[in-house]
Amino acid sequence: MRNSTLLLAIASAMLLQAAPAVAQNNVPIRKIKAVKPTTELTLLDRVESDTHKKIYQYNEYGYITSVMEYNKEAEQWVLNTDNSYRQEYVFNAAGQCTARTAFNVDKAGNKTTEKNKAKVEVIGDTTWERYYKEYPDSTTHISEAYAYDKWGNRVEEILYGYDGYNRMEFIRSYKKREYSGPVDIYADNANYTSIERGRLLYDLTAKGQDDYHYTMNTNDLYVDEFRKVVWQTENDKLYAREYGCNRSLEITVGSIEREMWKSSEREFILNADGTRPVRETIRSYDETGEVMGDNISHSYTWDNLGRLLSNIRYKGTSSEISYKDEYTYADDYAKKLSLREAIAELSCGNQIYPEDEFLQFGRIATSSYNYVADGDKGESTYEWNANGQLIGGTWTETCTQSGPDNDNPTTVTDRGEIRVGYNADGHMAWKIDHSITESDFSKIEYIYNKEGVWTSEVEYSGDSWDGPWTKEGEWGNARARKRLATRAATTPKFIDDLTDGSHSIEKHDGVWNTYGNYNVTDGVVTGGGYQQTLISTASVPANPAYNYTDPLMPLEREEDEDAEVASEEMWYYYWNTDKGDWELDWGPTDAQRVYENDGNIVADIYDRNQTIVSTITYRLDDDGRLIEETYSKGGNITYEYLPGTNYLLESVETAADNSRNVCHYYYSKHNYVDPTGIESIKRNDASTPVWYDLQGRRITTPTSKGIYIVNGKKVMVH
Structure with missing residues (x-):
């Protein structure tokens, strides 16, 4: 998100220090190879404005070997040695990059001392990348180290520090993980978290006790989080045992194996050939080893193709059924799954694409569920086309509804039908669910990135199979306005019920999400609080692609896979009993609401009093490229692209005082052949x-x- 002037944007572009647009094309050190591209590469040779210039050079493999930045002084271009550098590569006999070193340069552009470097070392099935950088005392020390398993998952991460006063290196933080299969390749997938959790066997984070806890031995670090899953076979049973540790104690990494305790256990009784579980029992334990609460148990039946026919859950270890799921299949197709993969599918842990929800073991023809305790049950049928794609189905759900005191129970049945559409890649593009009983339509649109990875989904409500469709969260605008118009002006907002007791607040008016509660005694509000967040129905467009084409040597390393996601801005209010009204406790000063308006994307910026203080309007072309940003306080930025590409050709800032700053981007074709x-x-x-x-x-x-x-x-x- 951007709300700064173009001058800052141009400075960022000129420095090109791993802005988000640059990071998307980073090539990890371990993946750099001495292979000449067989096609022409369009590479950025120069970026230039009236005051800044940056020039790039590449080797025969398309990797950056030189970055020279110039500032204009007295109408002359002068090399900025702080931001300029040269770098060299070392390749082994197999053509794999084993080292990359960047060098500082003098005023003439000649290399001098090391600026930073990276080394790659393969140890067994693990590949290590280690990075070194120059510190203010002109010495170079290790700064980061990453290890990757045979699937490319990052399994170890060590971040180092250096105390220049005491001349000591030390470990700041440490992470270690182990997976049962590939995970990182699904990082952009909508179900990445569940995939990672399902395949994560070991998870440890640790750090030094304080700023003075200097150590280069990971065993001396203190455990922050710990989880370990061990799969073991005993006789005809398979166990998945999870271990944790007491986080309130100061436990070191070296002592974790002694201090950990079993927190849960999944026990599987297998079928005769050991390919599928027929019974599962789940137990939870406290630190003393005692079982906590009731056990959870399931029984599973399978057909001769290894497809699930039924899943029955019992109350504890008894034979009393809690609920039951049953399935039939449309044809003889069956997914080839190992025992562990089948167990993962039982937990829906391998959904790579939306359609996988209906293809866990094969093409489902019918499914049913029955919750015995409350009588809720349902049935579904599925329709498939000749290409094996789900195209629709029908469903029926029956439940029991009662009055406020569980009186006058009645049985209610709801019926509906579903239609499904696909994109050009053959993956689900949308799903429409029509509740015949409620006479409403809901639509889920599945979102994919340019690489075809399913990244998210958007929900809509509508009036027919053809819409018109309204995004969920916006539908309540009219109702909210009507409530506001009919409410007495003297009544504090959200106080809708003055009967004694506790009352919840849940409002969604299209602009604000509001959650909270308040208490009433003798008809008077005695306390309460609520929190509000802005409802954004769109995203700020990505910065223009002023970066380079692959394959290129990164200017920076890969972004941290665990980089913190910006938290949602939230306002907090409490009930002031003296004033008899709500009072702001805390609010952000620079929160954004982003939405579509007249074909543009708009970002309103709010202060802590929930007042819009400025607005940015983003205009896109027919290809979805950002071509203009307009600021309500004056000024705009326009972008022009290299024809037929997403590569930025020119950016122009017009400030509120009509002054202009123009930045040009120059490219050329590079044809490297053997x-x-x-x-x-x-x-x-x-x-x-x-x-x-x-x-x-x-x-x-x-x-x-x-x-x-x-x-x-x-x-x-x-």
Whole structure:
């Protein structure tokens, strides 16, 4: 999100220090290879405004070897040595990058001391990336280390610090994980959290006790969080035992195995060939090993293709049924699942695409559920096309409803039907659910990114199969306005019931989500509180792509996979009994509500008094590219793109006083191909403009004899 002027935006673009748009094309060190691209690359050669300039050079593999930034002083371009650098790569015999070092430069652009470096080391099935950086005392020390398993999951992370006064390196924080399969490749998936949780076998976070707890030994760090899952086979049973530790105690990493205790256990009795569980019992334990509460148990039946036919849950370890699910299948198709994969599917832990919900074991023909205790039950049928895609179905649900005192119970039956649509990639694009009894329609639209990864979903309500559709959260506007109009002006807002007791507050008027409660005694409000958040129905457009095409050496490393997501801004109110009204306790000073308006995206900025103090309007072109930002306080930013691409060609700031700042982005085609041999060329014939030396530095013409790269070929100049 951006609400600054273009001057700051241009400064960020000129510095190009891993802004979000740059980070999306980062190439991890361990994935850099000495492979020449077989197609032309469009690479950014120069960024320039009236006051700043930045120039890039690349080696024959398309990786950055030089970044030179200039500031204009006395109408002359002067190299900014703080933000300029050169970098070199080391490749092993297999063409894998094993080291990258960036160097500081002097005023002439020549490399001097190390700025930062990275090394790659393969130990068994684990690949380590270690990063080093220069500290203010001009010494270089390790700053970060990451380990990746055979699936590419990040399984260890160590962040280091350096005390320049005492000249001591130390570990600031440590994370260790172990997975049973690939996880990180689903990082953008809507169900990433459940996939990660289902495959996470070991999770440890630790840190030093305080700022003076210097150690380079991970075993000396203090445990912050810990979870361990152990799968064990004993006789004909399979166990998944989860362990934790008492976080209130100061436990070190080295002592965790002694201090941990079993917190839960899943026991599976297997079928005759050991491919499917037929009984599951779940137990929870306290620190003394005593069972906590009632056990949970299930029984499962399967057909001869390994597909689930029924799932029955019992009350504790008794034979009394709590609920029952049953399934039939439309054809003979069955997913090939191992025992562990089948167990994961029972917990819906492998939903990569929306349609996977209906394809856990095969193509479901019918399903039913029955909650014995309260009589709720339902049945569904499913319709599939010739391509094996779910295209619709019907459902019936029956439940018992009672009055306030559980009197006058009545049986209510609801019927409905579902239709499903698909995108060009063959994945579910939308699902419409029509409740025939309630005469309403609800639609879920599944959102995918450019790589085809399912990232989120949006819910709508409508009046027919064809809509019109209204996003959930907006439907309550008219009702909210009507309530406000009919409520007495002297009545404090949200006080709708003055009968004695506790009353909840839950309001959604399209702009605000409100939750809270208040207490009434003898017809007077005696206390309460509520909290409010803004309802955003859109997102601020991403910054224009002033970054580069893959594959490129990153200017920065991968973003931290556990980087904290910005928390939702929230206002807190409490009931002031002296004033007989609500009073603000705390509120943010710079919160945004983002929504669509007249085809544009609008971001309103609120102060702590819930007053809109400024607005940013974002205008997009037909290709979804951001082409203008307009600020209510004056000024705008316009963006122009390289034709046929998403690459930024020009950005123009017009400030409130009509002053302008223009930034241009210059690209060129780089064609790297594998050479067929070394060709000989005389120096006075060397008129080709695209020359590189063997260090990957771009030059105008060769200045000495030797081997150079010209248009992707090695040539000998003599």
